[in-house]
Amino acid sequence: MSPSTTATIARQVGPAVIGLRSGSRGGSGVIVAPGVAVTLARNIRKDELTVRVGESDRAARVTGVDPTVDLAVLTLEGPELPEPIEWATGEDVTIGSEIYALADPFGRGLRVTPGTVSRAPSGLRGPSGRLIEGVIEHTAPLPRGSGGGPLVDADGRIVGLNAIRRDGGLIVAWPAAVLRDRATTLASGRATAPPRLGVALVGARQARRLRAAVGLEPIDGLLIQAVESGSRADRAGVARGDVIVAIDEAAVSEPDLLYAALDAATDSDIAIKIVRGTKELVLIVRLGDES
Template sequence: MSVLAEIAAATRAAHAVAAPATVAIGRHARGAGVVIAPDRVLTSAHNLRDRTTQVTFADGTHAQASLVGSDADHDVVVLEVPTGDATPLTWADTPPQPGDAVFALARTAGGDRITAGSVSGVGRSFRGPRGRRVTGAVEHTAPLARGSSGGPLVDADGRLVGLNTHRLGDGFYLALPADDDLRARVDALVGGRHLRTRRLGIVIVPGPRAARLRARVGLPEAAGLLVRAVAEGSPAAAAGLDEGDLVTAVDGQPVASVDDLWDALDAAADRTSVEVTALRGADERTVTVTFADDPDDAAG
């Protein structure tokens, strides 16, 4: 068998398994999704416009789906919708590695699509719907049209190796890898949980601009995040943080960027409080910020 014949056979085999589990999201197929459990569809959070949306299946039928679980910071949601005879995809045993052959699927207004490619890189990052940096993404070369985000990336056996998320341009696409982290998140969403990163409840001015604003009022230069506003009733407000404070560290770790702050809060996910160091004028102070509730948000 020639190489081209082998590629064609592998593509057809992957299509036969994965296409029946691939769905369109939205009335005009603005995105794609994948059946991952009976009556449960996984897709990208940025495909949703509301807590309900239309889902179209391989046989052309469609139904209204409702939101079951969400993790907008990591750009994934799970929907509840009758999936009928669609067989959920099986997760691959290991996440994809550079050089692996992969197949990307989507269901658009014109029908289903499958394209072949290879993993061109791992450990990439992108910004989620709320601006958070999502790390660990897989870069691949399987071309995808608009409306393909949220669809499955599979191996030659049709097993789920990733969830397509963003087009990079120049023929590359990013996918969340089907690793232990994603599987744990999806399991939580299937169970009806809404995950979110802990938040201090502050509006910030990032480093370079913060330095300029401090310089204008004669304050010494310092790396950190300038507090522009504090939400009423927030953990930051309860701890005494105020507009004009410069947050320089969380639990002793310097925070010079928004990503540093998110990373520090993630590191404290198993605790109910963090120590925030801030400059008020030229005076340094450390306050304890306590999170009264679990970071899960039942209201989404």
């Protein structure tokens, strides 16, 4: 890892890095296709925003958002946009791999820092609570406002989007393997996020403890702490205090099993078995309905 490599990365990748300004919560992004950029979903505040591209401000429009992987896709307006940066297609990022983090925090100027992968790709929960596999932890320091900027390899290909700053200065990036196909789908105007039930959950251990505290038999399942008004779960009749024990007859004892069942659902309806007090009920959730 040499100063000349950093300079090359800045020259090759830097022009495609954008800064998010008005209409956003700030942050960075990167152009990945002609007129198309990506950033973190959490950076977005409005459907229309202004981004900094090089020395000029451009209008941008949110084409799609997938909160399950913290991804937002933007369509940029105006001519003569920089050349897009390619996604990496291999899954060979390992401890010690050479990487470079780029950002344009709030559109205030390009930052490029070298580093190495400090932890083998692993699973980490995203903002929506779903497990994101293959996250990359690295040592390239970044200032505030860098979230959504690209993490690239020595060839200038995107291996991830920088997402989380850890104590001690380490940074976590969501991996290209999870983002790239979703970004293409969102850019076409199609949705990528799986259906939402619209509930807040309590894990199985706490659910057993809470039921025991009110004199009910402890059971394995997910306790419904809250139901979003008008959501699919609400329309199906799911209520606060219910315990989800199965979906389509498959036992559900932890959130990841529930998410997997929703991801795998191919029909427009799913059957959710719940325990309400001492009664067992089966409720039909219409996945074809808007959440």
